[in-house]
Each structure stands twice: as C-alpha cells, then as structure tokens.
Amino acid sequence: MSRTKLDLWVGFFVVIGMGALLFLALKVGNLGGSNFTDTYVVMARFDNIGGLKVRAPVKSAGVVVGRVTNIGFDTSGYRAEVTFALDTRYQFPRDTIATILTSGLLGEQYLGLDPGGEAEMLKGGEVVQITQSAVVLEKLIGQFMFDKAAEAPAN
Amino acid sequence: MNGLLNVVRLLGAMVTEAIWRTGFGARFFILLLRHSGQSLTRVHLTIRELYFSGVLSLLIIVVSGLFVGMVLAMQGYETLQRYGSGDALGVLVALSLTRELGPVVAGLLFASRAGLAVTAEIGLMKTTEQLDAMDMMAVNPIARVVAPRFWGGVISMPLLAALFSAMGVFGGWLIGVVLIGVDEGAFWSQMQAAVDFRFDIMNGVVKSVVFGAAVSLIAVFEGYDCTPTAEGLSRAITRTVVTSALAILALDFVLTSLMFRGQS
Amino acid sequence: MASETDNLLVSLKDVRFAYGEREILRGIDLTVPRGKVVAIMGGSGCGKTTLLRLIGGQLRASGGTVDVDGREIASLSTADLYALRRRMGMLFQFGALFTDMSVFDNVAFPLREHTDLPFGLIRDMVLMKLNAVGLRGAAELKPAELSGGMARRVALARAIALDPMLIMYDEPFAGLDPISLGVIGQLIRKLNDALGATTIMVTHDIMESLLIVDYIYFVSEGRVVAQGTPDELRASDDPFVYQFIHAEPDGPVPFHYPAGPLADSLIGGVGA
Structure with a gap:
C-alpha cells in the first residue's frame, strides 16, 4: 500500500468540494451571522x-x-x-x-x-x-x- | 382485433417486465447494502471510484456551473430590473442554484458523465465474464465491484453539486457585479440575508445526496443487469441516462414538495 | 468401493438443468478421479459450459446431485461455497482478465483478496506463476496489449494462483493459432501434474485433447453419449465418436436444427 497519484487527485477533489460547501455556508448563506443555536x-x-x-x-x-x-x-x-x-x-x-x-x-x-x-x-x-x-x-x-x-x- | 390483442399483450408484457425488474432492483439494492462493508474497510477501492466518478467529472461541473450562473445573472437581471430590484440579483442566483439548479443540473451531468461510465464498465465486465470469473475466485462481485462504485457516486455527488452551486454564484457575481455593475455590498448582503444555511443549503445537499444515490444505483444496476451482448450493453447505457434523468426530476419534485411546501 | 468414491474429486449423478423451457442437460452421469485430466466434449451449445458452472456452483441443477470433494454443491451455504471455490481455479473462454489491471495485478488478485501475505511474498508468488506460463516478462503489460494465446496463459496463471485442487477450463483452445494451441495444451497437462491438481476441460478440439487427457466424455443433447480413454476412442466405431473425430458435418449430431421438411417451409411460408 503506497500513496499514488490517484490519491492526490481524489484529495484535491474532496478539498475543493468541501471548500465549495464552506463557501456556500459562509459567504452565500448566513451561517456566520444570524443563526441561532440556543x-x-x-x-x-x-x-x-x-x-x-x-x-x-x-x-x-x-x-x-x-x-x-x-x-x-x-x-x-x-x-x-x-x-x-x-x-x-x-x-x-x-x-x-x-x-x-x-x-x-x-x-x-x-x-x-x-x-x-x-x-x-x-x-x-x-x-x-x-x-x-x-x-x-x-x-x-x-x-x-x-x-x-x-x-x-x-x- | 388481432392487432388490438397484440397491443394488450405487449403492454402486459411490458408491465410485468417493469415490475419484475423493480423487484430484482430492490433485492439487488439490499444485497448491495449488505455487502457494503468492504467499501468502507478497504478504502482504496472507494477512493479509486471517487477518482473516476468525482475527479473526472470536475471539469464539466465547474464549467457548466460557471455558465449556468452567468446566464442566470443575465436573464435574472433583465427581469428584476423591471421591478427596480436589481440589487436582489444575488438572492435570485444563490437561491435558484442552492435549492434547485445545483443538485438537479449537477445530477443530470453526473448521470451522463459518471453514471454512464459505471454502467459501461460493469456491463463490459459482465459481457467479458469478468464478474463470473471474480465470483469463481470466491470474490463477491457485488462487494468488490458494485458497492465501491455505488458509494463513490454517493460521496462524489454532493461535493460536485456544491461545487456547481459555488461556481454558479461566482459566475453570477462576475456578470452581475463585474459586468453589469450591481452594487457588490448589496449583492452579497441581500444574498446572505435571504439564503438560510440549514434550510436552503442543507436541503440542497440532501437533494444531491439522494440524487447521487439514485443515479449510482441505477448505473450499477443497469450494468449488472445488462444482457451480455454488445447490443444489450448499449441499451443498458441508454437506459441509465434516461432513467437517471427521470429519477432525478421526479425525486426533485417529491423532495421539493416535502422540504419547501408551505414555507416562504 | 469406499476407497474408490474417496478417489473421486467430482461426481455428477443424473444431473438435469433447464434454462426456462429449454432443457440443456437431461441426466448427466460423470465422474472425475483425483489427479486426472478429463475432457468433456460435444458440439457447440450442448451444455458443456453449463456443466462447469454447475460444478463451480454458479448454477443450481434442477435435478440430480453434484458432488465436489465429497460435498454436495446444492447443500452448501454461500460461505461454504466460497470456501470451496478458493480451492478451484477456472479459466474462462476468453480469459476474462480484468481489463483495468496489469497482468501482474490480475494474477495477484486472488492472492490479495484471500491472503494477508506481505507485498514481497505476493510479488514472488505472482512472478513464479507467470514464469510457469512463460510470461514473466509481460508482467507490466495491460490485458489489451496481449495476444489471445498470451491472455489465455495469463488467465491460467491467475487460475492457479492459489494452487487449487481442481482446475476447470472452458474452451481453452477456442480461437487460438496452432502454436499457441499446442503451448496451452502442454501447459494444462504439465500444470496438472506439477500441482497435483485435477483438471476438467470443456472443449470441442478433439485432436489436441486426445494428446493430453486421461479420459473423455462425449455429451450430446444433454446426455453422455460416449466415453473412454483416448486410445479406446481412437479405436471406437461408435458413430458419434467417429463423426466427432473425423469432423463429419452430418451424423448422430445433425447438421440441421430440428425443422419440418424443407418443402413445407418453402410452399407454406415459415411457421405455416
């Protein structure tokens, strides 16, 4: 089992996918501001x-x-x-x-x-x-x- | 008279066949879930499928997302402008993308890019007896071949849909703010005020997960169930694309009415 | 008597099988002693491949019993069946190599799936198996880059990766040039003897088979119609065996698919 180029690409994919979600949550949505937890x-x-x-x-x-x-x-x-x-x-x-x-x-x-x-x-x-x-x-x-x-x- | 009888007979045969396939599909799905352990314990199997269904779909998703966002902004601005609310462009672009277009269009693209490839691959493995060979080597093809492809699709799809929406918002920003000159502050602040994280974005994510599961299931099932000939394979591929598209649109209707009915 | 049944690795008794309405096997009796190479012959589409799938447990017989190594296939649970299959190797008609893997990975596949051996050991074992079929140099090639005969040899190396007790071949000679054909034939015999395995081979290539096998069964229309050692069969005057060995177009195995008289079809139209 060793690291391959494929792992790199999949890692890249997951990172930018998560990044997009984060962008949606923080910049597009209002998660940062007026969301009430308690x-x-x-x-x-x-x-x-x-x-x-x-x-x-x-x-x-x-x-x-x-x-x-x-x-x-x-x-x-x-x-x-x-x-x-x-x-x-x-x-x-x-x-x-x-x-x-x-x-x-x-x-x-x-x-x-x-x-x-x-x-x-x-x-x-x-x-x-x-x-x-x-x-x-x-x-x-x-x-x-x-x-x-x-x-x-x-x- | 005879012709009519034949039509009825054909219809009956089609209905029976459809019900039969549905039942087989359900049993297949349960089998798939039961044999999913390996996809989680041997992560590299699923990672490989993430590469094929996710990474290879990146380009088409990014480019289409960008263009869809740009078109939305252009068309939306025209309409909003008539009512003097051009500032709400951000809201329009972001809501349409996160709620509907992101999951749906990304799902359709995913079906025709990754779903089709999965059906072709599994179908070809069946046609060339690779699945039988695996089975004879005491390796369950559902655990080794089908389940990782299914889970790869289920994981990729929400990431791709989020990417699509993000690129779309970026495209909307490009056209709205940079090109047309909508006030940047109004664009973002109105968007943030109107888009709710839990309600809009998470529902979009839920949709995309459901679409990912539906498309992946259809793709692996059509591949696994295909008639092992060149013609059967091509028919299975066509069916994957058509059934996936219909499933996405139908599920979207159901999910939308469940999630958004009677609210805003 | 008991020792004789112990000595049988595979035995089929009155095995019947049908795909829907179409009866393929109508009561097959055959036995395969340990250590022997047995060929099952017959025309195309006479259910030979079905026989192998019954022995491998991929299909269930609709009647009769299939025993492998003293256990009845139909009574085994999935787990037991898989345990039994680990001791079987099967070579599919066109090799059925995994097209997305290299030759090396193909042969390593059963080892990686079923053992936790360290990387180095697996590599050595794979190279040894590939060496046995003369393809050690092709380890890094993809199946698409191999000729038909080479692909068959790689599949053979994969089938014997776990040193099986029973090796089954489905049409090992189909579509091969005469040289590859001879090579595969010799390999089948040599590997069987070297591994101390038992071999069942389904084929319609009588000339090659007569050279390497210990016993031959002829199957036609779902029944065993003739059997014997190669020498017995060469001397046989059985019309079926004669037709097969001398490749006559018509005989007990008819040239025509069953149909009414030709005149009826021509005058009355098809199906009239």
Missing part, C-alpha cells in the same frame, strides 16, 4: 397575521433576535397562534408587545417585539399577552374609502 420558544396569539410566514424574522429595535417556527390556528378563540424561537442571549420582559410589521411598504412581514417594563422575564413555553395584528392593506384602503364616502354627502 433558543427558547414563546407563543403569541393574533387576530390576523396577514402574510407572516414560518421562518420570518423576529426583530426588536430592528435587530433580528429570533425566527418564527410555527403558525397554527386556535379553534377555541379563532385566532392565529404564532410560535417563535428567541435567542437565549436576548431576554424580554413579560409585558412585551408582539406586533406584526412590514418591512417597507410592500416588503416581507416580520414579528416585532416592543419590550415592556416588567421585571420578570419571559420564559420558554410562555405566551406573550399583548399583541397587535398585522395591518391589512385592503382593509386600510377600504376603511379610507368608506370614510371618504361617509364624508362626501356632508359636503
């Missing part, structure tokens, strides 16, 4: 989540602190149940407000957290009590038109 899971109920999707970012003050992991429907209250994982490095007070926001006018939707003032912190498995639903553009426009229409006869 997380705790929190839930929030909303009347309307608009276009929020699983894996949407959870942001506080513009910083990504977690990701939405699951979206379900609560048949007892007919509300949307959004489960999301937060990085354990970031702790939030129990009276934090969860809001569904849109980045830009037509951008993707994300979950915003506005920290409250309570001393006790949210723990894994708990439910965020205060929530604010997504702004649905159609409803907004509809309301605006309705208001205008209501004003019109007066003029």
Whole structure:
C-alpha cells in the first residue's frame, strides 16, 4: 500500500468540494451571522397575521433576535397562534408587545417585539399577552374609502 | 382485433417486465447494502471510484456551473430590473442554484458523465465474464465491484453539486457585479440575508445526496443487469441516462414538495 | 468401493438443468478421479459450459446431485461455497482478465483478496506463476496489449494462483493459432501434474485433447453419449465418436436444427 497519484487527485477533489460547501455556508448563506443555536420558544396569539410566514424574522429595535417556527390556528378563540424561537442571549420582559410589521411598504412581514417594563422575564413555553395584528392593506384602503364616502354627502 | 390483442399483450408484457425488474432492483439494492462493508474497510477501492466518478467529472461541473450562473445573472437581471430590484440579483442566483439548479443540473451531468461510465464498465465486465470469473475466485462481485462504485457516486455527488452551486454564484457575481455593475455590498448582503444555511443549503445537499444515490444505483444496476451482448450493453447505457434523468426530476419534485411546501 | 468414491474429486449423478423451457442437460452421469485430466466434449451449445458452472456452483441443477470433494454443491451455504471455490481455479473462454489491471495485478488478485501475505511474498508468488506460463516478462503489460494465446496463459496463471485442487477450463483452445494451441495444451497437462491438481476441460478440439487427457466424455443433447480413454476412442466405431473425430458435418449430431421438411417451409411460408 503506497500513496499514488490517484490519491492526490481524489484529495484535491474532496478539498475543493468541501471548500465549495464552506463557501456556500459562509459567504452565500448566513451561517456566520444570524443563526441561532440556543433558543427558547414563546407563543403569541393574533387576530390576523396577514402574510407572516414560518421562518420570518423576529426583530426588536430592528435587530433580528429570533425566527418564527410555527403558525397554527386556535379553534377555541379563532385566532392565529404564532410560535417563535428567541435567542437565549436576548431576554424580554413579560409585558412585551408582539406586533406584526412590514418591512417597507410592500416588503416581507416580520414579528416585532416592543419590550415592556416588567421585571420578570419571559420564559420558554410562555405566551406573550399583548399583541397587535398585522395591518391589512385592503382593509386600510377600504376603511379610507368608506370614510371618504361617509364624508362626501356632508359636503 | 388481432392487432388490438397484440397491443394488450405487449403492454402486459411490458408491465410485468417493469415490475419484475423493480423487484430484482430492490433485492439487488439490499444485497448491495449488505455487502457494503468492504467499501468502507478497504478504502482504496472507494477512493479509486471517487477518482473516476468525482475527479473526472470536475471539469464539466465547474464549467457548466460557471455558465449556468452567468446566464442566470443575465436573464435574472433583465427581469428584476423591471421591478427596480436589481440589487436582489444575488438572492435570485444563490437561491435558484442552492435549492434547485445545483443538485438537479449537477445530477443530470453526473448521470451522463459518471453514471454512464459505471454502467459501461460493469456491463463490459459482465459481457467479458469478468464478474463470473471474480465470483469463481470466491470474490463477491457485488462487494468488490458494485458497492465501491455505488458509494463513490454517493460521496462524489454532493461535493460536485456544491461545487456547481459555488461556481454558479461566482459566475453570477462576475456578470452581475463585474459586468453589469450591481452594487457588490448589496449583492452579497441581500444574498446572505435571504439564503438560510440549514434550510436552503442543507436541503440542497440532501437533494444531491439522494440524487447521487439514485443515479449510482441505477448505473450499477443497469450494468449488472445488462444482457451480455454488445447490443444489450448499449441499451443498458441508454437506459441509465434516461432513467437517471427521470429519477432525478421526479425525486426533485417529491423532495421539493416535502422540504419547501408551505414555507416562504 | 469406499476407497474408490474417496478417489473421486467430482461426481455428477443424473444431473438435469433447464434454462426456462429449454432443457440443456437431461441426466448427466460423470465422474472425475483425483489427479486426472478429463475432457468433456460435444458440439457447440450442448451444455458443456453449463456443466462447469454447475460444478463451480454458479448454477443450481434442477435435478440430480453434484458432488465436489465429497460435498454436495446444492447443500452448501454461500460461505461454504466460497470456501470451496478458493480451492478451484477456472479459466474462462476468453480469459476474462480484468481489463483495468496489469497482468501482474490480475494474477495477484486472488492472492490479495484471500491472503494477508506481505507485498514481497505476493510479488514472488505472482512472478513464479507467470514464469510457469512463460510470461514473466509481460508482467507490466495491460490485458489489451496481449495476444489471445498470451491472455489465455495469463488467465491460467491467475487460475492457479492459489494452487487449487481442481482446475476447470472452458474452451481453452477456442480461437487460438496452432502454436499457441499446442503451448496451452502442454501447459494444462504439465500444470496438472506439477500441482497435483485435477483438471476438467470443456472443449470441442478433439485432436489436441486426445494428446493430453486421461479420459473423455462425449455429451450430446444433454446426455453422455460416449466415453473412454483416448486410445479406446481412437479405436471406437461408435458413430458419434467417429463423426466427432473425423469432423463429419452430418451424423448422430445433425447438421440441421430440428425443422419440418424443407418443402413445407418453402410452399407454406415459415411457421405455416
């Protein structure tokens, strides 16, 4: 058993294949940055989540602190149940407000957290009590038109 | 009437044959797995196949990856530009490559480069009684010839697909940033924000492993099962390429719907 | 009687075999004593190669028993069969050399697969085997660079690499020029005696075989139709043996594949 030229070529192949994977992971993907390893899971109920999707970012003050992991429907209250994982490095007070926001006018939707003032912190498995639903553009426009229409006869 | 009967008979024969081959293929696969120990304990057997299926496919993968990325960037920029989001070019190129084009196109190239060669080699060994000779020397041809080629393919394929995607992203960068002049910072940062390592890249890797296993299995099976004549060999080779391509596309559909359904 | 059966390395009793509907062997009885060179002869496609595969355990007989070295092939597990095959060498019709390996590696193949011998020892053994077939100088060539006769000799060296107790040859003379043919014939005899092995040879080359073998079986239509030592056969007036030795085109072995009268086919069309 001795080393051959073939081994050299195979070694070369494996190295550049692995290199390509590493390139994809670090330069193309976001493995270096906002990937969360240690997380705790929190839930929030909303009347309307608009276009929020699983894996949407959870942001506080513009910083990504977690990701939405699951979206379900609560048949007892007919509300949307959004489960999301937060990085354990970031702790939030129990009276934090969860809001569904849109980045830009037509951008993707994300979950915003506005920290409250309570001393006790949210723990894994708990439910965020205060929530604010997504702004649905159609409803907004509809309301605006309705208001205008209501004003019109007066003029 | 007679003609119709013949058509029905032919169809029946084809279906029976297909089911028969599927069953034989399944038994072959189990046998292959059972006799895979040697491919791991005698690494040089598998390393040799890595050379033939991996190293020899490098050139075609690198060149095609580069061109596919370049074309994607050109076409994508045209479309994105209309909606004023030329900056998202990186996202478009990277997502299409890591999720779909990397594994699928690399798989198709792999089937026609390495898969075909494996079928031809095993088929020729069967035709020239080399497999029988090995069997008579008390060396199991499935352990000695088939399994290393299978595992060589399974290992090569994800590396080749990753290389294809990386080259594609590089090609997209060449066209987008260097040639067209998309802002380099936006190109990379938007890409990194949108491409998730676990979700996009690892799923791409999973796909490529599955495709590698499917193509390799089809290639070794067609070679092993070929009719030991020149004509049978050429038919086996054709079948490898056609069946591999169909298997890749069908599996891609199944995997994509499993992995990405209802998410983003 | 017991000593006589002990003395038999291979014995086939009423062996039958069919590929699907097509019956190849219809009850073959033959025995091969230890240390002898036995030839099995017959026209092309009479199931001679099938016989070798039955003895090697690559095919299973549909009836009758095949015993090798006192063990019934059909009753052996895969592991036992492989253990038995290590003591058999088989030369395939066209050598069946591994085309991706050099001559040296081909001969070394069984040694490397079945032994943990050090590199140097394997090299010496391989060179000795190659020397025995006169091809030590060709060790570094690829099979594609060899002539038909040389390839056959390399395959022979590979078949005897593990010093087998039984060597089987499938058409060792097919497609060889007269000189190579004589060389192979002499090698078969010499190697058998030098190794103390037993040889079964399937061939249709009667002239060469008569010179080197101890006993001959004639097989036709799935049965043994004649047998004897070379001297007995030369003197035989059996029509089959006569046809074979004198290469007559028609006789007990028919020239025509079974068919109806020619006139029927011509007037009524094929299959009518």
